[in-house]
Amino acid sequence: MQKITKEQLTEKAVSLLRDGTVTHVLGWSAGEFDYDITPAVFSDEASLRKSFVWNDFCGANFSKYLVSKTRGIEGKLLVFLKPCDTYSFNQLLTEHRFDREKVYAIGIPCEGMADIDKVKAICGDGISSVNCDGEKLLVQSIYEDAPISVSPSDVLAERCVNCKSKKHVAYDELMGEDGDVLDSARFDEVSRIEAMSPDERFLFWQNELSRCIRCNACRDACPACTCEVCVFNNPRSGVENKSPANNFEEQMFHIIRAFHVAGRCTDCGECSRVCPQNIPLHLLNRKFIKEMNECYGEYQAGETVGSKSPLTDYTLEDLEPGEVFDRGDINA
Amino acid sequence: MQRIGVFVCWCGSNIAGTVDVAAVADALKNEPGVVFSTDYQYMCSQAGQDLIVSSVKEYSLTGLVICSCSPRMHEVTFRKTAAAAGLNPYMVEIANIREQCSWVHKEMPIGTEKAIILGKAAVAKVNLNAPLTPGESPVTKRALVIGGGIAGIQTALDIADAGFPVDIVEKKPTIGGKMAQLDKTFPTLDCAACILTPKMVDVAQHENVRIFSYSEVTDVKGFIGNFDVTIKKNARYVNEDICTGCGDCVTKCPQKKVPNEFNLGMDNRSAIYIPFAQAVPKVATIDPAHCTMLKTGKCGVCSKVCKAKAIDYTQKDEYITEKYGAIVVATGFDPISMDKFDEFAYSQSPDVITSLEFERLTNAAGPTAGKLLRPSDGEHPQKIVFVQCVGSRCDSCSEKGKEYCSKICCMYTAKHAMLTRDKYPDTEVYVFYIDVRTPGKNFDEFYRRAVEEYGVHYIKGMVGKVTPEGKKLMVRASDLLDGKQLNIDADLVVLAAAIEPDKSARSLATMLTASMDTNDFFTEAHPKLRPVESPTAGVFLSGTCQGPKDIPETVSQAGAAAAKVIGLLAKDKLKGNPCVASSDELMCNGCSSCEKVCPYGAITYEDKEFRMPDRTTRIRRVASVNPAVCQGCGCCTVACPSGAMDLRGFMNEQIMAEVDAICK
Amino acid sequence: MQVKEYKPLIVAFCCNWCSYAGADLAGNNRLNYPAEVKIIRVPCSCRVNPMFILRAFQRGADGVILCGCHPGDCHYTSGNYFTRRRMAMLFSMLDFLGIERERTRVEWVSAAEGAKFAATMTEFAEQVAALGENKRLEDLRCKK
Amino acid sequence: MKFSYFPGCTLKNKAKDLDRYALRCAEALGVTLEEIENWQCCGGVFTTAKDEIATKLSSVRILKAAKDKEQPLVTVCSACHNVVKQTNHAILTDKEFSDKVNRYMADDGRYDGSTEVYHYLEMLRDLVGFDALREKVKSPLSGKKIAAYYGCLLLRPGSVMKMDDPENPSIMEDMIRAIGAEPVIFANRNECCGGYVVMESPSLAEKKSGDIVRNAKVQGADMIVTACPLCRYNLMKNGADIPVIYFTELLAEALGVKEDTNE
């Protein structure tokens, strides 16, 4: 269902490697399964042609990789950025986290990525391969003879259903067409929870957060979490917590993490994508984004380089902390 | 591990009345790190301090916890005690068991329990205290005064008299400011020029003072004691050093139709000009907007007549950088524009003027040589209406005026009215007022004299409309006390326009990182107790840049600012507050979050080389805090996502240890 | 030992320049407020990291109140404006998670407002006491 | 350029000149004014009381009619313009008012305040442009000294009308300059003529209008232009011995469309 093809991307990467524009290519390579895609750095044509992959499971946000992968290389690194990735790209530039000169960024269109759990819900377990015939996904299971045909829209990942933008906000070169910022319904779920009673909200989050196994996947995938030393790994931070010491620690973890990325989170949705327990962690971040939009004016992290996040800014007339609860008509 | 001594003070019965001090000392004995704990009647007394000093020696203490009154009371005392005992002064923490315990609780068990907890928190903190040494920075013994009005002149003179070099930067071609434009001064009616011009000469001739006229500050870097300032000297196309101020060029200049800003456009000057006879420096300046030579290359009269050969059409703006230890802002005020108040017909009739214009009309050096004549026809006005509070005391939502009282208008209007009646007893003078505000020495007496001796008609009410009709100005106004609407056929209407800070102040404040209020007045470090200091260390305030003021107030504030500057420059080195932020380079991401929230601009970034575990090196952008600029608020520590930024004396670990101790 | 009546534990962060001085003034004027309130001095309200507040809750505090200079009066010119935004966001998040919003508060107390300090603390302590022990944050992970 | 046009009662009756010349000039300037169908009264005056709803509905209907055609709305009569603009402002800024109004509007459909309201003069200045007007002038009125009389309704309340500086307006003077004449600025140009109080107290209107005419004359005017039928009536009735005409008539003269042309 992606409009741009793997072949187009491979040829592009090969030509840039050949003419010396870049020396390395950050791309996707197949994992154990078709839906289990791994980011990889390629530095020669042969390996690119052999392992480079592009399909409906290439959801990983590459921006974060630029922080580590641009270090210690001579020459430039080619990176393919989906529209949502470009926001993280800008945000990381705002925070001076990588050297822009070392990157050659190509914006590529994205039609939305598939969620393997949704595929499994339709096709069952034991999936051996997933292919695309241009329209439908063809899912082959070890239990069936013929592949099951699935409509991509039925298995679209949550973050892609609520895609906020098909527009690239940063690139050196654009392949395919640029889209627009979309009028998404991404805050609807946050509003739904806000409308609950405090008890219902508590039960909702108790149910979700109780499943956390504190694997750190959310943090490790998050493009806003690029700290040299994470506070949770730092014995002097007072919240060091590498393994679950008691039940309580993990829940602090998610609040603190959400606060740390507040104003910097681009709402890329990686945290929820990678959560093995399917905790909707993005809702915590979206709550902050929604709240800041409503209280301090619309702000989209990463829309431009160098912007000031609402939490590093203020006006003399800001709402008092007590008043955020009473602004009924803002919510209306 | 620390060796902590705990000292519980009775404060007579102030603490011991509600807190079982012995029990507190006893309970704290068992806290980690505590090796000695005792109580005493008055810990702050000499005997109490001796007890502390001897205990430090006896038990080899490394940290002290004093359970006593508020640290706002005696923290400094006990830090000195610690220093006397050979400890670092910052190894002391105070548990406030008086103001925040014994004085607010009544029952002994409750007070005792809370005192123990507060003591535990202090012990927990001291366990993590580290010796702190205030940073030292040298002081450049030179001051910069921005603005050459009476405020700037007085400040500069006072500093210079104390023996320190001072530079004055004035954007106009001459110093003197607004006071140079005034005629007489209230309430003594001495002539402004007679008291100001000698000071202008003094400052110009002072060996410690340099004047950069026709110049502006374009960049400020650095911090208290160590400012680097860039000053732009605008090209005046006249060599200041050789111009004798003879004025031949001014008389011969063929372009004579330039509105004269010194007389507020009520007469004209030539394109090359000396603002007024007593100007300092008394040198000519060419106005490039009107000079035919500079515009078309054809003229050169001034160059031909100048015997000193001072004219230089090729002169360029010049940039000077200089180091200063202190900066005084004395940028002054301007009357607001009357554009939005055309119900008074300011734009419609030349006979509607502002009070500053009135000063020029009555000044012997003004456009009418001091005769009060109508600008429209040069006739003597028979009936004058003064309108007070034009643009002052407006609603906060007003787009036209200012919310504040401009403070000086009541008095100068009384002065104008009185002087008019004195010189021209046949003139009828009306003053429309909302309130007459005269708090000041001999002020109300002055106003009463205007009414009682000089027969000025003071009318409580406001003018609502001025209608120019032929030669007259029809003034419609209310007389609230008589319950009448008055219609006066005036010859001259004088508007007491509100004053506002000079427009250049806003950009200057940004350069200085000095804060301003919503009206663009500079804010003081404390409205009562530190009125001449800005919250930014090393930046001082003089005159109306801080708020509306009359001349006596301005001069006294100028002297106060000078005293503060002298106090600063007298020091060879500055000791900073050691409780400042510092960033752990190994953890810093270089993300700039801290810089964005720092109110002092204390944080900069540098690219640093780091050795990696694999023996490679990596260059990373990291934050670095200038301890001389940082004031220690700690805002950056919360903005920092990685926790690299921490605040000495109030470290994350320390505060969390206090939290833990309280919540245990 | 007799059974103690439930007393909430309240941590109050006070900025050194206004609120801590306000608390001292309450003491000078002998204005009573509950002993459950324990004050921690910070240079400015903007020094208070949300982590401190969560830590207090984690270690058993039932309520946390943060006091600073009134907006516009910050000793450091702008610290409390940042505090206002940070705490608005933090409290709103706690509320979103179903934690009682009455357990947290920001109050601006000047150095002259000793009476306000005492009244605020009394009222806040009553409010927190009415909620009972702070269980929810801890229970958030314990699905029944 | 195409606009919805609301003439109002007086323009179809006692002030036909204001209407007729407005339309002709618009045509000459390449502007199409589409008269709103089945229009009702503007409401006469905008009652400032917040609890007055029904009397403002007719204005809302005018605004809604323009909105349905997705056209900006142009009015000429000062009074109509004042009422319509103030009503629109109230819809935009007073939620309670807007909610109440829209309860009445159930049959016609909700109105949200999004119609742009222009006075004819604003249209000339902001949309046509005085420079463009100057080019279209056929017979410049040079030598004429004309006083522009604004009255109160065009300019006030300034924060709502946002037409010009309420104390120092220039829109009509600029128009007068554009058509080649010389504007006469007089302070009473934004004072009240006596308005509807002429019904209650003719002597007040006589005094106020008299003051205005006198002031204009003293300042050298040989003609007064206005946008308001009631102003014109009051000035004419109270001793104006110089012509008082609608600005549209003056405009028509300059544009050469004053005399009836054969269709």
Add this chain to the structure above:
Amino acid sequence: MNKKYLRDDIIRMSGVNPKKCMRCGKCSGTCPAYDEMEYHPHQFVSMVENGDIEPLLSSDSLYRCLTCFACAERCPRGVEPAKLIEAVRLTAIRRQGANRLTPSDIPAMLDEDIPQQALVSAFRKYTK
């Protein structure tokens, strides 16, 4: 109706806050109808503020205000006396049988040139 209720109602209707008035008198200094009025704009502000409303309700001053908004435009404090006067006038004419102008009054007032606008406005101002 009691005094307090009347006062609050007028303040609510007008949306004016009379407390913002600083008693400068500019409204009355600019009012074109001043001489025709028994109570003047600044008095409306202070009398409403003091709850002294009955005298205003029975005064002809209500019908002399031109609603020209000069007072509102020029008030340095943003008080808008014109709105207050309008609220008092509405309070008066909304009372039963208190219409100031009736259709039968009109013919006597008419002259040939009077614009419709004047009649409509006067009716709005003087009649419930």
